[in-house]
Amino acid sequence: MTTVIPFGPQHPVLPEPVSLKLEIDNDVVVGALPSLGYVHRGLEKFIDTKDYNQTTYICERICGICSALHGITYTRAVEKLFDVEIPERAQYIRVIVGELNRIHSHLLWLGLFADGFGFESLFYECWKYREGVLDVLERITGNRVIHSISKVGGVTKDLTNEHIDMIEKMLDTVEAQVKNIEKVFVNNYTVKKRCVGLATMSKQLAYEAGTAGPTLRGSGNAIDVRNTPDWDIYKDLGFKTAVEQDGDCYARTKVRITELYESIKLIRNALSKLPNGDIATPIKGFPTGEAIMRTEQPRGEVVYYVKGNGTKNLQRLKVRTPTFANIPSLLLTLPGVKLADVPIVVLTIDPCISCTER
Amino acid sequence: MLDNTIDATEMKSSDELLKTVEGLKNDGYRFSTIICQKANEGHDLLYLFEKDNKLKNLRYFVKPGEKPKSISGIYLCALLIENEYQDLFGLTFEGLAIDYKGHLYLTPNSPKTPLA
Amino acid sequence: MGMLNLVLTNISRKPATRLYPFEIREPFKEFKGSIVFNPENCILCGLCQKKCPPDAITVTKADKTWEINLFRCIMCTECVANCPKDCLSVSNQRTKTGAKETLKVSVPIVDKPKAAKASSK
Numbered sequence: 028m029t030t031v032i033p034f035g036p037q038h039p040v041l042p043e044p045v046s047l048k049l050e051i052d053n054d055v056v057v058g059a060l061p062s063l064g065y066v067h068r069g070l071e072k073f074i075d076t077k078d079y080n081q082t083t084y085i086c087e088r089i090c091g092i093c094s095a096l097h098g099i100t101y102t103r104a105v106e107k108l109f110d111v112e113i114p115e116r117a118q119y120i121r122v123i124v125g126e127l128n129r130i131h132s133h134l135l136w137l138g139l140f141a142d143g144f145g146f147e148s149l150f151y152e153c154w155k156y157r158e159g160v161l162d163v164l165e166r167i168t169g170n171r172v173i174h175s176i177s178k179v180g181g182v183t184k185d186l187t188n189e190h191i192d193m194i195e196k197m198l199d200t201v202e203a204q205v206k207n208i209e210k211v212f213v214n215n216y217t218v219k220k221r222c223v224g225l226a227t228m229s230k231q232l233a234y235e236a237g238t239a240g241p242t243l244r245g246s247g248n249a250i251d252v253r254n255t256p257d258w259d260i261y262k263d264l265g266f267k268t269a270v271e272q273d274g275d276c277y278a279r280t281k282v283r284i285t286e287l288y289e290s291i292k293l294i295r296n297a298l299s300k301l302p303n304g305d306i307a308t309p310i311k312g313f314p315t316g317e318a319i320m321r322t323e324q325p326r327g328e329v330v331y332y333v334k335g336n337g338t339k340n341l342q343r344l345k346v347r348t349p350t351f352a353n354i355p356s357l358l359l360t361l362p363g364v365k366l367a368d369v370p371i372v373v374l375t376i377d378p379c380i381s382c383t384e385r
Numbered sequence: 386m387l388d389n390t391i392d393a394t395e396m397k398s399s400d401e402l403l404k405t406v407e408g409l410k411n412d413g414y415r416f417s418t419i420i421c422q423k424a425n426e427g428h429d430l431l432y433l434f435e436k437d438n439k440l441k442n443l444r445y446f447v448k449p450g451e452k453p454k455s456i457s458g459i460y461l462c463a464l465l466i467e468n469e470y471q472d473l474f475g476l477t478f479e480g481l482a483i484d485y486k487g488h489l490y491l492t493p494n495s496p497k498t499p500l501a
Numbered sequence: 502m503g504m505l506n507l508v509l510t511n512i513s514r515k516p517a518t519r520l521y522p523f524e525i526r527e528p529f530k531e532f533k534g535s536i537v538f539n540p541e542n543c544i545l546c547g548l549c550q551k552k553c554p555p556d557a558i559t560v561t562k563a564d565k566t567w568e569i570n571l572f573r574c575i576m577c578t579e580c581v582a583n584c585p586k587d588c589l590s591v592s593n594q595r596t597k598t599g600a601k602e603t604l605k606v607s608v609p610i611v612d613k614p615k616a617a618k619a620s621s622k
Contacts, residue, residue, distance in 0.1 A: 060483070064490040072499050081554040084577050152507060155517055169533040175577055183578075210503035237416045237462030250415075255438040317391055319433070319440070330433065332420050347418040347466075355462040384490060 029057055032366070036065050040143045040370040043380035047357070047373070051366055059361040061354055063384055070385040071344055078339040079105055079314055083178060089346065090382040091172050092135060093324045095128040097346075098177045103258075104320035104333045105179050109310060116304040117181040118260055123194075123297050124168065124176045126290040130201065131160045132325035133283050133290075136377055137212070140280065143374045144221045149211055156204045163197045166190065181307025191298055198291050209284050222277040226360040226372045229274060236356045239349040240327025241282045242376050246274035252323040264296045276375045313337050326350055326377045348382035393431060393442035399454040402432075402445050406456050409434050414441060416460040421470050423500075427451075428474060447476065457482040465489075473500045532593040533576040538567060540608045542586040549580035549589065568605040571596050 029050045036044035044065040050058040070089060074082045086101040087094045099121050106113060138153035161171045167190050168174040176182055212218055228236075233246040243250055251268045253261045269285035271278035314335030321330050327349025334343040353376040364372055396402040417433040417440070424446070430453070432443040447453050455478040457464040467478045468489045475498035491497075519526065528534060545567075547560045557573035558580060560566075581589045 064488075064492070067490040069499060077554060080552075080579075084554045084575065148508065149504065166529050166531055169531050170576070183582075207503065207507060211507070214503060234415060235410075235460070237460060252438070319391060328417075330418055332431075334422070343422045345418075345420050345422075351465060352418075352462060355465060359461075 028052070034369060034373070038370070040139065040374060041378070042139060043378065045373075045378060045380045047361075047369075049361070049366070049369065054366050056361050056364050056366065056369065059358055061357065063380070065384075066381050067384040071346070074341055074344050076340070079335070079341055080179060082341060082344065084175065086344075086346075087173055087175060089348075089385045090379055092132050092379060093128065093326065093382065094172060095124050095174050095176060096322055096324045096329070098175065099125055100320050100322045100329055100331045101333070101344075102177045102179050103322070104318050104331045105314060107318040107320060108314040108316055108333060108335055109179075109312070111180070111308060111310065113181050113308055114305045115302045117306050119297050119301050120182045120186060120306070121177055122260060122264070123186075123294055124164075124174060126294050126297075127160060127164055127194075128174075129290050129325045130287060131157055131164070133287050134160065134205075136283060136325075136374075137208070137280075140371075140374050141212075143370045144218075146218070149208065152208060156201060156208075159197055159200060163194055166193060178307070180310045181305070183307075185306050186301070191301075194294065194298065198294060202288070202291055205284070205287055212280055212284065219277065221368070221371065222280065223275060225276045225368055226364060226375060227273070227275045228356065228360060232359065233274065233356070236359055237352050238327070238356045238376075239352045240324070240377070241269075241279050241286070242327070242353050242356065244269060245271050245279035245282045247272045252321050252328045255321070258322070261293070264293050264300075266293060276371060279375050313339055314341065324349055326379055326382075327352065346385060348379070348385070350376070350379045350383045353377075354383065391431070391442055393444040396443055396445040399445075402443065403454060403456065403459070405443060406432070406459055409441065410459055412436070416462055419463065419466050419470070421474055421476070423474075428476060432456075452477045452479050454478070455480045455482075472498075474498060528593045528595065530593055533578065533591055534593045534595040535571075535591075536569065536574060536576075536578075536580065537590050537592045538569070538606055539588050539590070540567065540606050541588070543567065543588045543608045543610060544586060545608060545610055546585065548583050548585065552579045552583050554579065565608045565610055566605055567608055568603055570603050571600060572602050 029052045032049050032051055034047040034049055035041055036046045046062040048060045048062065049056050070085060074085060077085065083098055083101055087098040089097050134153050134157040138150045141149040141153065164174065165171050167186065168176050168184060176184065228246050230247040233243050234248055247270065249268045249270045253266055254268065267289065269282050269289060271282050315337045317332070317334040319330065319332050321328055329349055330347040332343070332345040333341055336342045357373065357376065361369070361372060396405065414434040414436045417435045420431040420433070422429050427449050428447045430445045430447060432445070434441045445453070453476065455463070455467050457467065458480060461482060464482045467481060468485045470476050471478065471485070471487050472489050472491050545560055545562050545565065550558045550560045554577060555573045555575055557570045559568045578591055581591055
């Protein structure tokens with residue numbers, strides 16, 4: 028005899044509302060059915076009345092945590108429609124703000140994950156380190172979370188020498204702090220007892236279930252959109268993909284911590300190679316045709332599709348966010364898990380539901 | 386290049402689409418997404434698959450009143466996006482693994498098929 | 502012993518939080534707080550109204566007024582970048598809670614007399 032227990036939409040560990048109906052048999056989950064639609068805002072219909080410059084501001088507000096890379100992907104897609112090259116300094120500034128965004132998003136996730144199994148003091152430590160990163164972002168762009176750094180044709184603000192010194196000092200501090208908490212996540216007896224061997228996905232299953240991001244890389248598939256030849260600035264900066272082989276929650280945590288160190292290294296290289304020049308090129312005319320653009324957000328691969336028909340409004344905008352691709356994998360890994368471990372399994376895919384249901 | 390278009394292979398019928406998708410799965414392609422838009426009284430579906438950072442696209446035109454076949458039997462992850470298009474565009478897919486019947490996002494008192 | 506070291510260090514230091522509202526941090530100079538309008542050189546062209554994404558600015562030529570809805574403004578600074586006469590600027594003071602929703606300013610624009618044009622012909 029199975030009972031049906033609702034998980035969500037309101038739950039203390041979930042950052043955003045999602046509902047899962049769990050069928051349990053004597054404390055072990057047998058089946059799960061997700062139910063979405065609590066924060067659907069209809070943004071793909073909203074762009075009908077706004078022109079292609081104003082749509083940048085709408086795209087950034089799809090999500091609060093990964094907002095810089097949404098704006099960067101949209102502006103790169105529209106620049107592909109216009110077939111225009113932006114100056115090098117603008118590309119480097121976009122990469123720097125994008126990687127700072129990734130650092131703050133991973134620190135946020137580490138805190139939430141610790142809260143998922145009740146380790147509150149570690150949760151507060153991670154969010155305390157995150158405040159240093161947010162202060163630097165506020166000094167560079169003007170806002171803590173919605174940056175508006177990217178526009179069609181370049182970037183909106185420049186970096187002065189004072190900003191560069193400030194970023195480098197912050198990176199040294201954050202690197203020393205993350206080394207301290209890495210010891211806790213990787214070596215602590217309690218953390219290992221709750222995470223090792225939980226929700227294991229084999230390499231084949233993760234690939235076929237269509238997952239993206241650290242969920243895919245934790246199972247041995249070395250797939251990262253930053254390796255694509257479309258945007259070869261990452262190869263110039265010496266980017267290396269972070270991969271682990273085991274496929275359980277512990278491996279996915281280690282992947283995200285490695286990516287934190289990798290982002291710090293990428294920002295240091297970008298600051299030392301920052302070229303001089305303009306920060307934007309002027310754009311004339313209206314967009315026509317269709318284009319597809321993919322980049323790597325903190326949660327995985329995001330795909331943007333834009334279509335213009337010669338007027339100032341775009342005809343169609345479609346966004347496929349990484350959490351949309353990771354949710355079906357929950358249906359395959361939840362059966363067999365105990366009821367007390369369900370919050371950890373749901374948090375390990377890094378759910379960002381407002382991205383999923385734009 | 387003034388006309389920016391995406392290279393895509395045209396599919397003439399649902400069965401040809403299913404056979405091509407099975408061939409892509411055996412080749413080792415990963416499912417990315419399906420893009421739907423209104424075109425000439427019907428709907429235009431664009432399927433995206435990816436392997437080694439290269440994309441392969443299939444295009445299929447759905448005539449008004451036709452019920453396209455679902456690929457969730459081959460790729461399970463396609464069920465979420467096909468349910469979303471049932472809500473927003475009013476399409477009906479046959480053979481879905483889990484069918485929300487038009488209530489994935491929309492509630493009984495919302496506007497019907499907002500993007501159609 | 503990783504977590505024990507962190508806890509002991511935190512006990513021996515002073516708290517990391519600030520006692521708001523008794524201690525308030527000054528806003529950074531690059532912070533986008535609110536839009537400031539200087540009506541001296543305004544020519545009522547309406548470009549700021551056309552570029553505003555949430556339609557927060559209304560320019561009425563007949564009444565010669567410029568109005569901004571403070572609750573709708575998202576601080577994107579498109580109006581600041583596009584004003585041809587540099588009448589708009591960004592200040593780092595945030596709008597206080599409890600402010601009124603709209604702010605209306607009259608523009609002291611002077612109409613050019615039509616008689617001067619006819620006589621120069």
